[in-house]
Amino acid sequence: MTSQSIDYQELLFAFRQGAIQLINEKQELNQINVFPVSDGDTGSNLASLMETILEETNDESTSVIEVFENIAEASLLGARGNSGIIFAQYFNGIYNNLLLQEEKSSVKSFVTSVKLAISEAYQAIENPVEGTIITVIRSWAEALNKGDQIHSLENLLPQALIETKQALDNTTRQLKILQKNQVVDAGAKGFYLFIEGFTKAFINKQAVDKPRERLNESVKIEISETLHRNSSEPKYRYCTEILIDQVTQTKEAIQTKLSAYGDSLIVSINRGKARIHIHSNQPDQVLDYLNTVGQPIQQKVDDMLLQYRVNTQKRAPIALVTDSIADLPADYVLDNQIHVLPMNILIGNTSYIDKITIQSNQFFELNKKQSERATSSQPTLKTVKNLFSFLETKYEAILVITVAGKLSGTFYTVKEAAKHISSPNTRIEVIDSKQNSAAQGLLVMCANEWIQSGIGFTELVERTRHKRSQLKILVSVDDLNPMIDSGRIPQFAGKIAKKVNLKPIVSLNEAGEGTLSAFTFSLEGNEKKIIKQLKKMHKSSTIKRYAVIHANSEKRALVWKNELIKHLGFQPSYIMDISTVIAMSAGQGSVAVAVELGEGADLI
Incomplete structure (x- = not known):
């Protein structure tokens, strides 16, 4: 075997061209994605990985081992999905094995390392399945290691690419779901596309192509209904x-x-x-x-699950989107196919996803252990763009109802993302609810009912805008500190109320800003004032429905529920924990009532 060296600049160039080749074909990978779950995102996930590799390898490397180190680190940071993580583990395996080689820049060391790394890729998978990306990775590595003589990568790579293509084509026969849909495995094809771009660039010393989309743009998800109908x-x-x-x-x-x-x-x-x-x-x-x-x-x-149901049994031609601050029962959201943009919560050094990786009751326990105040942030622009990229392939129009713009930047982030809707046939409207929590939830509920009734998009938008003024939320807060610290209520008024131990009713004004009113000296007095206000509202304009929400205070919320049933004469639409973001500002023990009023409402 020879010990011919690899030019690290040519190696990095080939890696980057392989990444671009895969990114350019991500839509096809999404379309053929039927295993292990038909979620149509394999191409998007692998493109995200490749984008990270491109971003993290911009700086000049000075050796072969440094190229692999940077690739390995970038792949671990950017990996998404089954195939993406296997990809990342394989790249890391190559780097780890290359570190053990005496000649770290030789062709011999490279081909030895790509073969030894197969075991690390397998170890990353709980139950390896042949006929997937792991099979094609193994075929490529073994093809490079055939024979006793290793001359140069220019001689080895073309034949290895041919054998990799054969292994890819064979995946259709290895898995029943692939055979049924007459497609190759999406992850396996992603690896082949990368190797194809890598090989062509290394041999020809020319760029295979330019990226067809800017880095960090939304990744369009297009799923073939015919391919996925049997999933x-x-x-x-x-x-x-x-x-x-x-x-x-x-x-x-x-x-x-x-x-x-x-x-x-x-x-x-x-x-x-x-x-x-x-x-x-x-x-x-x-x-x-x-x-x-x-x-x-x-x-x-x-x-x-939501993606599957939208793909197979879409309920309406209009997509309804809100953010996780809108408090609605989880079952209602899923059953009505409402898409939720999650807020992010930072506690200590850990970022959580509202209502997904953290619930409000968990928040209070975690927050006790931290010296710094927890913070929240709106969904990233990329997150919103990715959701829109999926929705525009499924719906004729998209209605987004966000938390009050005075309380969060979510409305403006979504408005910016909406500019990137690529389908000229997809209408989109972003509405500032000027509400939060269950009041925002009730507005979403109204919009959902109108969508299900089949009204047109223009009328839907008009009704939703009009309905905002007929919603109200009244909050009973024991400790004003969280609301003062988070800026949810006026600092000056909040500090005065706190100093004299007053218990105000917290609400939102017509612009969606926090307000204080009806000050009392006890929670009991505070609750009585809220009940009195609700009775007055019901008498003047009729409360059509209401919801009771609480911050880890179910017992107190149930007492409120019983009182409201007695005075209003009917059950609440729901009773539930508030979102973690609202819990941060309302504080533990808070209870609130949100109401929807009829026409001619007197919100007081």
């Missing part, structure tokens, strides 16, 4: 991915513990970081455990 409903609802740092447990220990929470488990660990992928109904419990073995630094959760 079954997913057993587990959430595709959960978490990146943790400072890992203290072995891969085997983490796999053993997490296997009880779902399936499709993949654990990739390198240099103190771990990328976890699992399909689960309990993403909050998955994160609870991972908090004990390391520091979570990234999270991503996709609602596979």
Whole structure:
């Protein structure tokens, strides 16, 4: 065997061209994605990985080992989905094995490392399935290692690419679901596309193509209905991915513990970081455990069940979107196919996903252990763009109802993302609810009922805008500190009320700003004033429906419910915990009532 060296600049160039080749074909990968779940996002996930590699390898490398180190680190940070994490583990495996080689820049060391790394890729998967990306990776590595003589990568790569293509084509015969849909495995094809671009660039020394889309643009998800019509409903609802740092447990220990929470488990660990992928109904419990073995630094959760139902049994031609501050029962949201943009909560060094990886009752326990105040942030622009990219392929129009613009930047983020809707036939409207919590939830409920009744989009938007003025939320708060600290109520008035121990009713004005009124000296007096206001509203304009919400204070909320039934004469539409973001500002023990009034409402 020769010890011919690899030019590190040519190697990096080939890696980057392979990444671009895959990014350019991500839509096709989404279309053929039927295994393990028909969620149509394999291309999007692999494109996200490749975009991260491109972003993280802009700086000049000075050696082959440095190229692989940067690729390995970037892939661990950018990996998403089953195939993405296997990809990342394989790249990390190549780097780890290359470190053990005497000649780290030789062709011999490279081909040896790509073969040895196969075992690490397999180890990342709880139950390896042949006929997927892992099979094609193995075929490529073994093809490079055939024969006793290793001359140059220019001689080895073309034949290896041919054998990789054969392995890819064979995946259709290896898995029944692929054979039924007459497609190759999407992850396997993603790896082949990368290797194809890598090979052509390394041999020809020319760029294979330019990226057809800007980096960080929304990743368009296009799913073929005909390909997916035979897919079954997913057993587990959430595709959960978490990146943790400072890992203290072995891969085997983490796999053993997490296997009880779902399936499709993949654990990739390198240099103190771990990328976890699992399909689960309990993403909050998955994160609870991972908090004990390391520091979570990234999270991503996709609602596979909602995506499946939209793909197979869409309820209406208009998509309804809100954010997680809108308090609505989880079953109602799923059953009515309402799409929710999650807010983010930072507690200590960990960022959580509202109502997914953290619930409000968990928040209060976690927050007790922190010296710094927890903070929240609106969904990222990329998150919103990605959702719109999916929705515009499924719906004729999209209505978004956000939390009050005076309370959050969500409205403006969504408005910006809406500019990037690419389909000229998809109408979109973003409405500032000028409400929050259950009042926002009741507005979403009204809009959903109108959508289900079949009204046109223009009338839907008009009704929704008009309905905003007929909603009201009244909040009883024991401790004003959280609202003062978060800026949800006027600082001056809040501090005065706190100083003399007054218990005000907290609400929102017509612009969606926090206000204080009806000051009392006790919670009991505060509650009586709220009941009195609601009775007056009901008498003047009729309360059509109402909801009771609370911040980890179910007992107090149930007392309110009984009082309201007695005075209003009917049951609340729902009673539930408030969102974590609202819990942060309302404080533990808070209880609120949101009402929808009829025409001619006197909101007081």
